[in-house]
Amino acid sequence: MTALQENVHPRPQLVRADWVDLCGQWEFAFDDEDRGLGEHWYRDSGVFDQTITLPYPPESELSGIHSTDLHPIVWYRLAIRTPSAASDERVLLHFGAVDYAATVWLNGILVGSHEGGHTPFQLDLTGAIDPLSDTQSLVVRAEDPVGDGTQPRGKQDWRSEPHDIWYHRTTGIWQPVWLEVVPELHLTELHWTPSVANASVTCSGELSADPGAAEHLRVVLRLGEEILAEHTVRLDRRRFRFDLAIPAARHGQDRFRLLWSPEQPVLIDATAELGESDIVHSYFGLRDVGTADGRFLLNHTPYYLRMVLQQGYWPQSHLAAPDGDALRREVELIKELGFNGVRVHQKAEDPRFLYWCDRLGLLVWGETANAYEFGPSAVQRLTREWLEILHRDRSHPSVIAWVPLNESWGVPDISAAPEQAHFVSSLYHLTKSIDPSRPVISNDGWETREADIYGVHDYTGHGAVLRERYGSPESIRRMLGAGRPGGRRVLLGKADLDVPVMLTEFGGLSFAPIEGEKWFGYSTVDDSDELVKLLGELVSAVLESPGLAGFCYTQLTDTEQETNGLLTSSREFKVSSTALKEIFTGTQGV
Missing domain, CATH: 3.20.20.80 (Glycosidases)
Incomplete structure (x- = not known):
């Protein structure tokens, strides 16, 4: 991993031990005339005439491109070595954010697309991997037109130069890109909803597919070395939701040590094990928020x-x-x-x-x-x-x-x-x-x-x-x-x-x-x-x-x-x- 992610995983609440950072030098090309799709740039490595450093947008200095002109379409290419995967495993490609619409190919094969400039998405590369080649050609097309006012843009300027409270644009890939190998059946979501009043937390999530034969999910909650809760639930469907009691939080005079706040940001570590194949690490904070009587309430x-x-x-x-x-x-x-x-x-x-x-x-x-x-x-x-x-x-x-x-x-x-x-x-x-x-x-x-x-x-x-x-x-x-x-x-x-x-x-x-x-x-x-x-x-x-x-x-x-x-x-x-x-x-x- 590079220094960019050496301390924190790009998806910090659903972490697997092994992942491959793809940030760094990529091949790059502008496509101001929108020729790339018609000319099949996703199969033509010769059109990429520049080098960009990810995850920095091409308008920025750190990208190495530093062009603040209006470029509505950009292309990226990277020759990657996909991590080895067994026949019952999948290779997933993750993007933290691509502004605004992204289309992705591997070895000239379309593997997926996404619209939305601030949100993550993942794609399964497994079926497009060439088993006879040591490297795979990964290509990304990003489209970020400035003339469409219905596109969520935030503080990015629609004019050629920044004015008033609007700034230079951020086009294309601007958050981490990474790979991981997962079992065929794996956790795709894990969410936590704490309740101080009930001394519990609701765990919800989703599997990559219906489990067929019932699987078991084991969840362990820890505060340092102290085990706060341990629970195993039988899963017979793709989506799940269940409550975990936290007995230590029932003690009204002692539970303060468990509560999250700016003054005491206590985090409870969570490990979720799906059968014997998938282990993910997560965390949450035990805290309630709300309003009453004209005041904001914390706990x-x-x-x-x-x-x-x-x-x-x-x-x-x-x-x-x-x-x-x-x-x-x-x-x-x-x-x-x-x-x-x-x-x-x-x-x-x-x-x-x-x-x-x-x-x-x-x-x-x-x-x-x-x-x-x-x-x-x-x-x-x-x-x-x-x-x-x-x-x-x-x-x-x-x-x-x-x-x-x-x-x-x-x-x-x-x-x-x-x-x-x-x-x-x-x-x-x-x-x-x-x-x-x-x-x-x-x-x-x-x-x-x-x-x-x-x-x-x-x-x-x-x-x-x-x-x-x-x-x-x-x-x-x-x-x-x-x-x-x-x-x-x-x-x-x-x-x-x-x-x-x-x-x-x-x-x-x-x-x-x-x-x-x-x-x-x-x-x-x-x-x-x-x-x-x-x-x-x-x-x-x-x-x-x-x-x-x-x-x-x-x-x-x-x-x-x-x-x-x-x-x-x-x-x-x-x-x-x-x-x-x-x-x-x-x-x-x-």
């Missing part, structure tokens, strides 16, 4: 959310992280600043980032890239990809809320177009039907319909204005009703006074721009001293509000021309991290 106790907006973008590699260490360092930086949570914005982040949030203790609002144009195609595309994100991430203890839409992106006429309002409502209910264990915010920022938390975006640059708008429960109710901090109504409907209210975007302070440079910010300051002063005024006004359940500050780092980060794009502090931590934790001057 049935009110918990104030101090969050920061993270774009998940690096100058040298765009949406892809520069390496595995960068994902861990991102979590460490956020915690160093005194935050206990992060809102990953318009992106489904690499699962290894979520692993470090689980391991180090950082709450996450799960989001996804939105489209810009409403229509049946946009509904189908966003819904399909959102379901895949829920499927991928719902076992991570760090993920404590779901946000399918942001600021009416893709539903710009929600207040006047019934079909758009129905879509937003349907996303809320669809999400709750898949995962009823977490709060869901249907449309964060404004024009919210159904929501378990009301998220408000307010970029005023004055602490006094924040105090006026959020300084009492009565003023917050007025803001939810008649107020328009973002220029639009906050709620499309009557407010439920038991629903928590959070300021989920505010601040956005930026140093005054240098003449001639591209720049975007919500409010400007002239130097670091003024940044600390104004930031202190804004945050203290939020912290003093008796009616807010938490906040999310915009934003963690500068990102291209969006220069309103607490850190530069290269992750350097603009002011002392100690000073920033004191501001966000309310200990400034204490």
Whole structure:
């Protein structure tokens, strides 16, 4: 394995001991005229005239290509040595994410395709492997057109150059690619839904096929060397679901040592053995989340959310992280600043980032890239990809809320177009039907319909204005009703006074721009001293509000021309991290 994955498996909650990393140097070609399919490039190695380093997109510096021009179609090729497999085993190829639509061939044979730029997929290569050759020709075609507004794009710009809050594109493969050999009958899914109140965890999943004759699945839960539970269940069908009691969690005065939180990120290791052929390793956190009486609850106790907006973008590699260490360092930086949570914005982040949030203790609002144009195609595309994100991430203890839409992106006429309002409502209910264990915010920022938390975006640059708008429960109710901090109504409907209210975007302070440079910010300051002063005024006004359940500050780092980060794009502090931590934790001057 390369340094990129030496510490964390690319699929950290369904791990087999042996796997082959395919990241590194691949052959590469642009196909701006869309000739490749007609000319059968999947059989022609001579057309690949460049070399790219994966998993970095071709627009990025680390890819070795570094072309930010509009290239709607790209091709990749790699000569691979497939791991040896017995006659009753399968060779699976995994992609973490390919933006946007991928088609894959092995030795000129089509093995599968996938649409969705932020979600993983796997393909079975077994039937296409040439047993007479030591190497196999793996070819990938990725299509990422910029002119289709119904395609979920998030913060990727549709223009030739970045503008306002949109950035350079990320085309093609941008998360790990890897191989593994599995038994004919194997586990394809494993999910965990904990319940502190019931001192148990629900284990659900799926096999690669119906077992025919009944198989047995043995699950062992451990905390270090301590065995917390051991259970064997008989499986006679492909999908399964059963509960595991955790007796140690029944002791009301002792179970705290088992509970997951940012302050104590305890993870319970799990081993699942399917018969004698398939062994996978996983983990989960024993914790409950919810809302009541206007507060967010963690393990049935009110918990104030101090969050920061993270774009998940690096100058040298765009949406892809520069390496595995960068994902861990991102979590460490956020915690160093005194935050206990992060809102990953318009992106489904690499699962290894979520692993470090689980391991180090950082709450996450799960989001996804939105489209810009409403229509049946946009509904189908966003819904399909959102379901895949829920499927991928719902076992991570760090993920404590779901946000399918942001600021009416893709539903710009929600207040006047019934079909758009129905879509937003349907996303809320669809999400709750898949995962009823977490709060869901249907449309964060404004024009919210159904929501378990009301998220408000307010970029005023004055602490006094924040105090006026959020300084009492009565003023917050007025803001939810008649107020328009973002220029639009906050709620499309009557407010439920038991629903928590959070300021989920505010601040956005930026140093005054240098003449001639591209720049975007919500409010400007002239130097670091003024940044600390104004930031202190804004945050203290939020912290003093008796009616807010938490906040999310915009934003963690500068990102291209969006220069309103607490850190530069290269992750350097603009002011002392100690000073920033004191501001966000309310200990400034204490």
